[in-house]
Amino acid sequence: MITIPEYIQNLTPYKPGNKLKTGKKQKNISEFINLASNENPLGASPKAIEALKETTKYLSIYPDVGATELISYLSEMLGKPEQNIIAGSGSDAIIGDIIKAFSDYGDDILTAEETFIGYFVNVLKLGRNLIKAPMKNHQYDLDSILNSITPKTRIIFLSNPNNPTGSMFFKKDFESFLKKVPENILIVYDEAYSIYAALHEGYPDGLDYEQDNLIVVRTFSKSHGLAGIRIGFAFGPENLISTLYKVKLPFEPNSIAQKVALAALTDYDFIFQTIKLNTISIERLTNLFDELKVDYIKPYANFVMILFENQDLARDFVDKCYENAILVRHLTPFGVPNGVRISTGTHTQMDYALNVFKKLLREK
Numbered sequence: 001m002i003t004i005p006e007y008i009q010n011l012t013p014y015k016p017g018n019k020l021k022t023g024k025k026q027k028n029i030s031e032f033i034n035l036a037s038n039e040n041p042l043g044a045s046p047k048a049i050e051a052l053k054e055t056t057k058y059l060s061i062y063p064d065v066g067a068t069e070l071i072s073y074l075s076e077m078l079g080k081p082e083q084n085i086i087a088g089s090g091s092d093a094i095i096g097d098i099i100k101a102f103s104d105y106g107d108d109i110l111t112a113e114e115t116f117i118g119y120f121v122n123v124l125k126l127g128r129n130l131i132k133a134p135m136k137n138h139q140y141d142l143d144s145i146l147n148s149i150t151p152k153t154r155i156i157f158l159s160n161p162n163n164p165t166g167s168m169f170f171k172k173d174f175e176s177f178l179k180k181v182p183e184n185i186l187i188v189y190d191e192a193y194s195i196y197a198a199l200h201e202g203y204p205d206g207l208d209y210e211q212d213n214l215i216v217v218r219t220f221s222k223s224h225g226l227a228g229i230r231i232g233f234a235f236g237p238e239n240l241i242s243t244l245y246k247v248k249l250p251f252e253p254n255s256i257a258q259k260v261a262l263a264a265l266t267d268y269d270f271i272f273q274t275i276k277l278n279t280i281s282i283e284r285l286t287n288l289f290d291e292l293k294v295d296y297i298k299p300y301a302n303f304v305m306i307l308f309e310n311q312d313l314a315r316d317f318v319d320k321c322y323e324n325a326i327l328v329r330h331l332t333p334f335g336v337p338n339g340v341r342i343s344t345g346t347h348t349q350m351d352y353a354l355n356v357f358k359k360l361l362r363e364k
C-alpha cells in the first residue's frame, strides 16, 4: 500500500468560489454573474487576445526558461535589473516556490488570520507550520505579526491590499515593520491588487522598497484579465531570485502565457478602463451598503467584504444570491465565517446585482 504523509492526508482540495460545478442546482454558466473570484469583469486585455492569435506556432516548442522577452520588458518598465525578476505560473506558484526555496520541513511560516487562502494551502502542503497572527477589525496588524515571530519563523506573507478583507496597511506602518523584522526572516509582499490600491494616498508601492530579505510578488490575473492562463512575477534581491530559479518548474510560465502577458503589459488603455470601472463599481457597492447600514470593511481592491451577525446568515445570503444567479464568496475557508466577499462587475452586472442585494439585505 502507498503511504501518504499525514500532512498530505489532512489537506482538503481547493474549492473554488464558484459553485457552478458543485451547486445543488446545475445551471448554465451564461446564466450567472460571477462576483466570487476577483477576476477582471472586462475580460482579458484586447492586446493580449490579439497576441494569443499569433501563439499557435509556439504550441509544439518548449517555452523560454528565462521568459527573456517578458522579463526584459518588465525590467525596463519597473526600473529593476533583469536578474532581480522571475516569472512563474501565477503568483500562487511563485508563493509555493518561495516556501520550498527559503524554508524547511517543520519551519514556521507566518501570516495573518484572515488572509489569502493560497498561503494556507501552500504552507500546509509543504509540511511547514502555518502560524496566523491575529488581525484588528479585519485589518492586518503588523505589530501582532511581529509579536508572533518565533525562533522557527522563516517567512512572513503579507497581502496588501488583503484578500479577502479588502483592507490595506499604509506606508508608515509598513516601513517601521520592515525595519523591525529580523534579517534572517524573508518578507513576501504580495501586491496582487496593487493597481487598485495605488490610487489611494499612502499605499506602499513594492517598487519603492529594496531590502535583502524582501521579495515582492505580482500577478497578471486581475488587472490584465489573465487569470485563466496562469502567469505572475516577483522581484527582489538577485541572490534570492537566482535561488527561486533552482526550484521553479523549468518551463513555467508556458510560452503562450509569456507572449500574452507581454502584450497585456503594453495595454495601458485596458488597464485604465479596468481601474475606472472598478472605482465606479466599488462606489456603487459601498453606497448601497451605507444606505442599508450593512457592515463592511473599507475596500482598496476590486471587491468588498460585507459582514453578517453570524455564519448562518452569511451562508444564507450566499445561497440566496445563487438562487438569483449571482455568485459571491462565503469566507469560512479564509477565516471569516460571517463574511461574504463581493467582487466588482461591469455596469450591467452591477445594475442587476445591486437590485438583488438591496432586496436580500433589506430582508435580513
Ligand SMILES: Cc1ncc(COP(=O)(O)O)c(C=O)c1O
Binding pocket: 038, 089, 090, 091, 092, 093, 116, 118, 159, 162, 163, 190, 192, 218, 219, 220, 221, 227, 231, 232
Ligand atoms: C492576495 C493574492 N495573492 C495571490 C493570488 C494568486 O494569484 P494568481 O492568479 O497569480 O495565482 C491571489 C488570487 O486571488 C490573491 O488574492
